Amino acid sequence: MIQFDNKQLEKLHSFLDEFKNCTICPRNCAVNRFEERGYCNSGVDISVSTICVHTGEEPVVIGDKGICNIFFSRCNLQCIYCQNCQISSVTEEVVDYHFKIEEIVDMIIPFLNDGVGAVGFVSPSHVVPIVKMIVTALKMKGYSPVFVYNTNAYEKVETIRGLDDYIDLFLPDFKYADNALAEAYSEAADYPEIALAAIQEMKRLKGTTLMVNEHGYATSGVIVRHLILPNQAENSLEVLRRLAIEITPRITVSLMSQYYPTYKAIGHPELGRQISPREYEAVQAEMERLGLCNGWWQDFESPEFYRPDFTSEQPFE
Numbered sequence: 001m002i003q004f005d006n007k008q009l010e011k012l013h014s015f016l017d018e019f020k021n022c023t024i025c026p027r028n029c030a031v032n033r034f035e036e037r038g039y040c041n042s043g044v045d046i047s048v049s050t051i052c053v054h055t056g057e058e059p060v061v062i063g064d065k066g067i068c069n070i071f072f073s074r075c076n077l078q079c080i081y082c083q084n085c086q087i088s089s090v091t092e093e094v095v096d097y098h099f100k101i102e103e104i105v106d107m108i109i110p111f112l113n114d115g116v117g118a119v120g121f122v123s124p125s126h127v128v129p130i131v132k133m134i135v136t137a138l139k140m141k142g143y144s145p146v147f148v149y150n151t152n153a154y155e156k157v158e159t160i161r162g163l164d165d166y167i168d169l170f171l172p173d174f175k176y177a178d179n180a181l182a183e184a185y186s187e188a189a190d191y192p193e194i195a196l197a198a199i200q201e202m203k204r205l206k207g208t209t210l211m212v213n214e215h216g217y218a219t220s221g222v223i224v225r226h227l228i229l230p231n232q233a234e235n236s237l238e239v240l241r242r243l244a245i246e247i248t249p250r251i252t253v254s255l256m257s258q259y260y261p262t263y264k265a266i267g268h269p270e271l272g273r274q275i276s277p278r279e280y281e282a283v284q285a286e287m288e289r290l291g292l293c294n295g296w297w298q299d300f301e302s303p304e305f306y307r308p309d310f311t312s313e314q315p316f317e
């Protein structure tokens with residue numbers, strides 16, 4: 001197994017000090033996570049549900065070999081339609097393995113040696129010190145892949161600022177422009193303002209232009225994702241408008257149609273179906289009208305393809 005000397009281990013473990021009075025995310029629990037738990041129900045361990053090479057992200061992100069994604073257990077946003085609910089709940093049992101830093105690095109390095117060019121942190125908002133620890137540990141061993149921060153965007157500006165030296169590519173969602181919807185679906189009434197400020201900071205750090213290498217794969221920048229929800233096309237239209245007006249129409253946007261009802265959305269009066277072609281077309285048209293021309297939209301058939309099972313060793317196969 002990979003080894004670190006005592007000085008290196010001391011540096012790596014010092015990142016955990018941030019957990020002693022945890023105000024990492026906008027929940028601002030101010031708890032000592034060595035002793036108690038806040039909203040995210042997480043301690044200080046490297047708590048992960050799966051590490052795998054994922055080919056289901058945008059082509060510019062995955063390159064030709066996929067991205068090595070680390071899916072953290074639990075989340076600071078509790079969306080009732082979460083498509084990763086097997087790993088994200090803070091109130092129910094989730095798929096959750098605890099690792100030492102040496103073990104995590106040991107699992108990632110073979111993928112990098114195999115030519116995978118990016119490491120992605122998925123649902124990282126409540127474990128930012130661990131993200132910094134893993135990035136630092138990989139760099140100590142001479143590895144510098146593209147580090148991707150795949151977040152729900154319910155993040156504090158100062159936390160994002162603190163990631164500048166660790167993260168190359170930010171991949172934030174922008175889920176809601178409607179406060180009541182954000183509260184009803186994700187227990188976060190202040191989500192629209194918080195997420196926009198976080199995305200603004202990501203843009204300030206990495207710029208508007210998505211940087212790519214000679215093969216066309218992203219090396220630095222910001223890609224904003226938006227998942228269209230059924231019966232909520234108006235929210236999607238407003239999300240796009242706020243991105244165009246408050247961030248910039250030149251920001252890269254990935255429009256996602258892969259919604260399907262799962263978790264608490266099954267049988268839900270609004271969320272209990274897939275999106276309709278009409279809803280999808282209305283959102284696409286607004287994206288064009290606003291001049292948000294950097295980015296992509298998923299094929300309408302996408303719900304058939306995104307059905308991960310995190311109890312399996314290969315959740316996406």
Ligand code: SF4
Pocket residue numbers: 022023024025026027028029030031037038039040041042076125126127
């Ligand atoms: S990371 Fe967890 S404990 Fe810390 S402020 Fe956010 S929800 Fe609370």
